Amino acid sequence: MTIDGISARTAAAPLAGRRRRSPWTFRVCIAILGVAVAAAVFAPLVAPYEPDATDFSAIWLPPGPGHWLGTDQLGRDILSRVIHGARPSLLGAIALLAFATVLGVLIGVVAAWRRGWVDTVLARITDVMFAFPGLLFVVLVIAVFDRGPATAVIGMGLAFAPLIAKFTRAIALEELARPYVDAYRLQGVGGVQLIARYLLPNLMPTLVGYLVVLFGEGLMSLASLNFLGFGAQPPSSEWGLMVQEGRAGVIQGVLGPALIPGLTIAVVVVATNVVGVRLSDKLAVRT
Amino acid sequence: MSEAVRVSDLTKTYPARRGGARVVAVKDVSFELAKGESLGLVGESGSGKTTLTRLLVGLARPDAGTIVIDGRTREGRERGRAARLRRAKEVQMVFQDPYGSLDRRMSVEAALRDVLRRHLPDPAKDTVRARISELMDHVGLSEKHLGSRPHELSGGQRQRVAIAKALAVDPAVLVLDEAVSALDVSVQAQILALLNRIRAETGVSLVFVTHDLAVVNEVTGQILVMYKGEAVERGVTAEVLRRPRHPYTDMLLSSAPGPNWQPERVAELRAAFAGTP
Numbered sequence: 001m002t003i004d005g006i007s008a009r010t011a012a013a014p015l016a017g018r019r020r021r022s023p024w025t026f027r028v029c030i031a032i033l034g035v036a037v038a039a040a041v042f043a044p045l046v047a048p049y050e051p052d053a054t055d056f057s058a059i060w061l062p063p064g065p066g067h068w069l070g071t072d073q074l075g076r077d078i079l080s081r082v083i084h085g086a087r088p089s090l091l092g093a094i095a096l097l098a099f100a101t102v103l104g105v106l107i108g109v110v111a112a113w114r115r116g117w118v119d120t121v122l123a124r125i126t127d128v129m130f131a132f133p134g135l136l137f138v139v140l141v142i143a144v145f146d147r148g149p150a151t152a153v154i155g156m157g158l159a160f161a162p163l164i165a166k167f168t169r170a171i172a173l174e175e176l177a178r179p180y181v182d183a184y185r186l187q188g189v190g191g192v193q194l195i196a197r198y199l200l201p202n203l204m205p206t207l208v209g210y211l212v213v214l215f216g217e218g219l220m221s222l223a224s225l226n227f228l229g230f231g232a233q234p235p236s237s238e239w240g241l242m243v244q245e246g247r248a249g250v251i252q253g254v255l256g257p258a259l260i261p262g263l264t265i266a267v268v269v270v271a272t273n274v275v276g277v278r279l280s281d282k283l284a285v286r287t
Numbered sequence: 288m289s290e291a292v293r294v295s296d297l298t299k300t301y302p303a304r305r306g307g308a309r310v311v312a313v314k315d316v317s318f319e320l321a322k323g324e325s326l327g328l329v330g331e332s333g334s335g336k337t338t339l340t341r342l343l344v345g346l347a348r349p350d351a352g353t354i355v356i357d358g359r360t361r362e363g364r365e366r367g368r369a370a371r372l373r374r375a376k377e378v379q380m381v382f383q384d385p386y387g388s389l390d391r392r393m394s395v396e397a398a399l400r401d402v403l404r405r406h407l408p409d410p411a412k413d414t415v416r417a418r419i420s421e422l423m424d425h426v427g428l429s430e431k432h433l434g435s436r437p438h439e440l441s442g443g444q445r446q447r448v449a450i451a452k453a454l455a456v457d458p459a460v461l462v463l464d465e466a467v468s469a470l471d472v473s474v475q476a477q478i479l480a481l482l483n484r485i486r487a488e489t490g491v492s493l494v495f496v497t498h499d500l501a502v503v504n505e506v507t508g509q510i511l512v513m514y515k516g517e518a519v520e521r522g523v524t525a526e527v528l529r530r531p532r533h534p535y536t537d538m539l540l541s542s543a544p545g546p547n548w549q550p551e552r553v554a555e556l557r558a559a560f561a562g563t564p
Contacts, residue, residue: 179382180390182346183449186380187402187456188371201392 026278029271036268040086049077051084052235060254072257073248081237082264088238089265092153092231093219097211099157100218104164105207109195111165112172119169126162134159134221135228142230149238152231156221160214171206175199209280216272223265239265290358291460291492292320292343297352299338312338314516315352320460320509325486325493327503327524329539330513336496339513340464343494344380357459372406379453383465385445389437395423395448396433402455422451425488427481443474447481454485462494467502479505500543504528512536535560 039046048068055075063070069078111122129137134156141155175181176199184194223240225231232238234245239261246258295317301310313335320326330336341347343354345361354361356377365374382388390398399422403415423430426447437445446466453461463482467475483506486493495507503510503524510527512520512535520533531537538556541548 179384179388183380183382183388183452184390185346186344186375186378187405187452188368188373188375189405190368190371198390202390 025274029274032267032271033275036086036090036271039083040090043084043087047077047080047083049080051081051237052076053080060249060252060257062254063256069260070254070256072242072246078242078257078260081242082239082261085237085239085242085261085264088149088232088236089219089223089240089268092149092222092238093215096153096157096160096218096222097215099154100160100164100214101211103157103161105168105200107161107165108168108170109172109199109203111169112176113191113195113199122165123169126165129158129162132159135224138225138230147230147233149232149236152222152225156218156225159221160218163214164211167210168203168207171203172199175202205283206280209276209283212276212279213273214276216269216276219272220265220269289322290319291322291324291356292318292326292494293355294318294343295353297339297342297354298350299342299347300350311516313342313349316511316513316516316518317352318509318511318518318521320492320494322459322492323486323490324509325495325507327507327510328494328496328513329498329500329503329510331498331539333515334513335516336498336513337464338516340380340462340494340496343460344378344462345374375406375456376458378460378462379456379458380462380464381446381449381453381466383468385442385449385469386437388449389445389452391437394434394436395428395440395451398448398452399423399455402452406456418455422455425454425485426451427477441474443470443478446470446478450478450481450485454489454491458491460492460494462496464496465498466495468497468499475502476505482506500528500540512539 053076055071058067058071058075059073061067061071061075067077067079069082071077072081107122107126111119132140137159138152138155141158142151145151181194181199184198189198222231223238223243226238226240227244229241229244232241234241242261243258243265246256246261249255249257297313297316298311299313301312303309316335316339318326328336328339338347342349348363359377361374361377365371393401396419399419400415403418404410407414407418419433420430423433428444428447428451432440432444432448435444437448440448449466450461467478470478479502482493482495485491493506495503497503507524510520510522510524511518512527512533514533514535520527520531520536527536528540531540538553538560541556542553
């Protein structure tokens, strides 16, 4: 083998590595998320039936021409319910993430900025919050307040905040060690302005990728909360709740009402994960 | 009043790591620097150069000693925007790492405008624009680089931008911490020539930190040699380099590669120095 051949092979290796993470999966996942968001936005326009229109002459129908994905125990069209369910499901996850992000980023940045005892105290608090499994924590919050979508979102947000806080603290520490931060300080930029105007925008690219991955996890956690009946209440067609209501059919051998919303959750979660991982690669910091 | 900087008996000690002794980074260092003059701060790694510069610009607080810049004593505790901006006008710094010293989100123009909006007495659009082109001219960058972001610039260009940003504040003293060490020799020479010109044109005083003696000779009139946190020799650069009085300076000089350079001799001297602290 010639030297040229070897160098050609080694040169091709990293290219092959990039190929393996080929963009078609990424594009498919973006398309899935696009469809989910479109379904949430245009639900009344695209859904063939009203989500809670019952029809007792068509109970537990299998998928067919009239009802593409069949009907549930009250004769409601499952496709329409899944489409309408995108709204509470996605909005819930977004609200959860927004709440957790505000809280987590605040804690993380303050810990990284102040260091010393502030950092230690905040780290202990987040550790204590880590010690509770997320669901248990939410049940606690719901026991104190009342069940309902808002409580579920706030409770889950509190459970997610420590994750974001830890991540933010780590990347903020790294960023604060860069000399440009000292340069801003020497220019007479105050602490609050330095964080809000210069530090946070520089953390954003790294943070966004992480948050997209967390979005999938948040969606899943909220769905399981709703499945347990702590969040959305009937007649909402939130996906987790739909799985719960569909359980009655499983015993009778009708899988559709439970399986279809469950699959929808799984597909959307996987899609956000793929997109999130790719995004954090793409947005990786250029210096 | 012709003094830009007067430092007296500056001391900084870092607390002991577990099981180790306290680290005396800077011990009883004093020096003065006249307005428009330049001082070279020389020493090996670990000699306390960087700590001294951080004390000087206010990124670290001294345990003892005073720093007077531009006729005003620098206090550790000063709060409020006005105090911060005044301190900024006293001293600015250019950092060693040309890759980390610029905000990667900002184009050259945005970065300069950001500084000027904070520090120009009259931050009108036209004055800012005029000052930006003046600064770009000062540091020898063409207008076409205004739109570039840091990752599109070379190391030398970034360091020019960093210098322009520091000058935008219009400081009395400019501290350069190993500012050319990461650049290759021909770019170094350009930046050094640039610094000499800037000093002549704007009257800013320079404190130039380096381990490279050739560089010191190029830009500084005065020299301060640091060894283990102490200032061991001080004087006019050319004289000190020609006739070093302290053995450490002598050793530094013989360490530099030159016509009669003998690596074995350097190693010997170094070993001797390590034996007799």
